[in-house]
Amino acid sequence: MFIPCFLLVVFLVTNCTSVKTKIRTKIGIIEGFTQIVLGKRINTFLGIPFAEPPVGDLRFREPVPKRPWRGTRNTQKFAKSCSQPAFFTADIPAANQGEDCLYLNAWIPQGGCKRKHTMVWIVGGGFITENTVGSDPKVIAAFTDTIVFTISYRTGPLGFLYLDHKDAPGNMGLLDQSIAIKWIHKNVKRFGGSKDKITLFGNSAGGASVHYHILSEFSRPFFQKAIIQSGAADTKFSFHSPFEALNNANAFAAQLGCNKASVEETIRCLRSLPASLVSAIQIPPLPIPPLFVRAHLPTIDKIGFISRSPRELMKQPLPKHISVLLGVVKDEVSFFMAFYVNLLKIPIGINDGVITREEYFRFLPLLVAANNATSASIAGYYLRPFLPEEPQSYLDVAIDIGSDINFKCPVTEVAQTMSTVNPGNTVYMYSFEYRALFPPVPQWFGVLHASENDFVFGAPLIDSVNYSDTDRYVSERMMKYWTTFAKTGNPNFCQDTCNDWNRYDSRDRKYLIIDSDCPQDGQGLREKQCVFLKNVLAPVTWGRNPLSNTSFVAMTLTETDAKYQGFQKISDCGDSSGLHGIRYVKDNDMNLILIYDVKGHIAGISAAVPTNLANGWPHAFLKGHPFIKSGNHHHISAYFVDPAIICVCGRSTAIYHQQGVGTDLYIQNGTDPIADSMKIPHLQSGITSTHWTKGKCFPTMGGTVRKVFQNRIYFHHLIRAPLLVQHKKRYEL
Template sequence: MWNITICVIGFYMIVFCYTSDIPSVNTKLGTINGLRKAIEFLGNEYSVDSYLGIPYAEPPVNERRFKKPEARGPFQKPFEAKDFGAACLQFSWFEEITDSSEDCLFLNVYIPGLKSDQESGHAVMIFIHGGGFTLGTGNTYIGETLAAVGNVIVVTINYRLGLFGFLDIDDENGKGNYGLWDQHLAIKWVHENIASFGGDNTRVTLFGESAGSTSVVLQSLYPGNKGLFRAAIAESGGITMPFTVPYNHITPATYFAKNMTCNTENKLEMLQCLQQAPADRVFKVIVDTITEDFSGGSVKVTLNPSVDGEFIKRRPIDLYQEARTEMLEEVEFFRSIIFMNGINAAEGAVFTIMHANPLDLDSFKVTREEMNNVVMPAAAALAFSFNRTVTDALKQLLLFEYTDWTNPDDPNTIRDQLIRFYSDVFFNVPAMELSQLHVNGTNAGSYMYNFRARVKGHIYPTPSWAKQSNHGDELGPVFGYNFRYNKILGISTYKPTREEQKLSLKIMTYWSNFAKTGNPNEPMIVPAGNVWPIYTPESQEYLTVDFEEDSVQNFMYVRELEFWRRTLPTFFDAVDQKSRFSSTVSSETGYCEKDGPCN
């Protein structure tokens, strides 16, 4: 994998050495040739080898559609890993995906030119991209800078999305979660082959953002991954986020089938029809549905992970409840993994913009009347995945909690409270209960962070009124601002400020330290950092990450967790109670006795 040096001894014992700039590795699958590149970061130059578009599975097409992936066999000749493989088939309103295909199970490997920190080889970081399980590709996230500066091997992967990755017909023949099985196979591929690239397969860390973070957690709860990785980093994504493991999968499956004139009365016939359908017809259904009605259409064609009895054995909310009284195999495995978990300060901004004019996000404001009558009812329905009626009583309770009573009618303040609502529902509360699940009874390290830096280089649409870090804002610093920006923002590149570069150096050091040792504080000194304490049930210490020196704080979002997981369930129990207490009318007083029935 390093420079190939050929030395020739001449007549007078003069040694001539020639160094090839084409890196190559020999694996059990065959020879793989890559690319060598010089990069610069904060005035320092690095060398990085890249191996792009390596197929880790057989193409999941034809009879392999809607089945677990099959490991790729040996290459018949040297594989030229110099270009990205196709992204998985998708309709993306966010990224410009022009090279998508059903044949998409590829991965990319980025190797630093520096000597590894241990004789056993480089620590390895496998990134799982986000995108709501319906869009995205590992190709967007260039691992060169993180690999070089952090001196770790970085791997990015593709996995099947949407219908192709998560079709579940509630039948043994079509149980879903194919995208999760793709991720598992890619992790296994790294375990079996990364030593050929100079990696240490005993020091593998998973990390991911948004749905990629949820994927990291689900992989960390699957005991079949035991021995394949030792640490995990969850960036802005838990398993109790609304819609993550929904109750109903057959409805979107049936929607696809009806739009492709498949028989929906017989599940096996429906599966076979969808399996045989041309991929472009499936894709057309997705495009037509979303373009006709973006928000409503997205719900119709969105398929997420499901309880299949094998990869996911129980719903997340049930898992949390059962883990309080008994030791579950998946929780035991999760607690054996070193875990870093975090959220950004204003994650909910990414959902708040749904209520705004997409052509003029900056002018969006919310009046009290709009919040009471339109916005909060819609937001609450989304928060409960449309599984609960938003009654007036529920709406009033939520409005009470999410109103700034020092200035309740100011449109800007109301908008900020809406951001807080979405942040709590989708990110803050799921993150907190996830860390508490991990830290209770674990012997492995557990760390939490809150990313608060208001960066300028966003990768998601972010209006000027979002005063704190939006969803995805940590990704720029994590990857050294090395993205295919032309695919995301339609620009050739983004030039981070000096302040952003310094922030990036700090975060890459935290992340790579964690991958190397399981401790974000060592072995490298973190520039402008702070000692990051272990998260414990007693102190609940976490690190606040910002441009300035980081600070240690306690009890992140404990009120929010209490409200959503204690107060609201008690409220629902009271409201849903069918029987009512009444008492007999007293002939003397003319009213019902306090504790008796009224006859």
């Protein structure tokens, strides 16, 4: 470890100066105060404005940089936190919240080297809350001679409402962070730092934010290193497609009585409401994991901060070298499981840390948005290592599933991508597995989400009541790792008697297990589990084998769920001659059309063949019944309920819950969907007096054909399967 030690010595012997408590920034003079921390003087500046207050016509808009001011601005107390709900562990009093909240804070150690290294902390909160005031980095600043900034940003709808309009472009909260980072880059020299020595670090949504800044050309030029703690841009809690974001925004506006005729009117209505009402939690009729509430998340915005999905951006080489340190904690979702059981009033007794096998299977919907078959497959896979016995704790297994899906696998994917797409990048990975006795949480919580923050910020060094000597040892090690990485791009620090922290690369996949003793090497963090989850949760593609779990996927059964999953309405009842019901497709894929009744319940399925395919397609047989021409497509439709009720009254919720998808099968065989639909017999014996003939059961044509004829048809699961044969593609009903 000669190089890091040598560099640190150079830093310490550089000519040094003292930063005053009054600083002339590029937009005005600020005056802070000095506090003594660990016997060292720390100049502190709280409540430095970096943007104009996002109020009035600036609500929902991208941030406007702060205009210069005259005189000296007092920066000796925190500004108000951004308006937010009481959620997770955040419960900031209403008096300490407001929309005038775009401020940053700075802690600068006196003495030491002239041009210090700077770390910029981005707090987490699920993009729903943010409590910058609760993050006090004075100890890490004093202990490691590092400048630390913290920044506030808008969350929830005030920070991420997306209405596909310049006045609500989405990602306002990320843009807040971005211009704060630029402000720091532009002014850091006046605080004793260097614009070439800036590291971003953040936890959870803050970690995902750091990942976004790596991916965005808006922020990337203004920092050199990044630390991502338990977060990634490409997860269910950190990204929505524009379609999901827009549907979410429209449902949000409707719940507040602001669903107007035009987007401009909707925005004006939302701007007229109190910030506390706009930022309040909404729980949709069908809560979806992992957040369950109506969350407004980063998306592809109208400004260009995020130009493509994170998954696509991650595949592109970065134009500059950015060293990355990233990792997770051992039991990421334990707290969230307890929180959501209580929030959603789920009748599972989790507080004592013991659940039954039956409750274990009932827990899966809290952990992953998947159909019943996929959830059962995941649950079974994680129990397999314990067979023929039972696991010591079903709750621990459930925590492993949720932690892998929502945190460990996405973070590992970032490490793998950064080291392969950008092979010159330096990547270090960790798993924090040290459990302290403080704060006093149930034993089964284990090493819960964000528990490393107190150690990174040095809380045990100034609290001898709640923390032990071991806690202080771990905290000192964590602070040295983080700041040595910020200073050198390598977390290994001089005079360390423990083993080196090895780089992560795509071949060895080494990571560091941080516990109470000397950290140990790990390899391939949750690798087998992540490969399994990637396969079982991967988007389904067309396949010939009906027995393969990649050939079919359960479809959404309600119109509400279809909207949440990105389906778009293409026709309504009575819109098009010959077509029936409310029809939805996803990604303009007309091979699969879902049909809903006027109550929003599944009513049928359809497929459409373009009228202008090459090579003479469609053939003549596709131009007559049961194929109905509408626009540029020939449609074939099957209904699971009587077509006569679909556009008149639909099925009530009670009947829908009793019948599932439906109890019948009708094939539309003419332009009149009611008069021309033929009902298929329930039993094979019912076809003997009809024109139907029994065909063979071929492996690639679906074993369910025989099952349908031999048993009564009860469609309790709607399976996506191809419907037709279309120019070398096969589609079956």
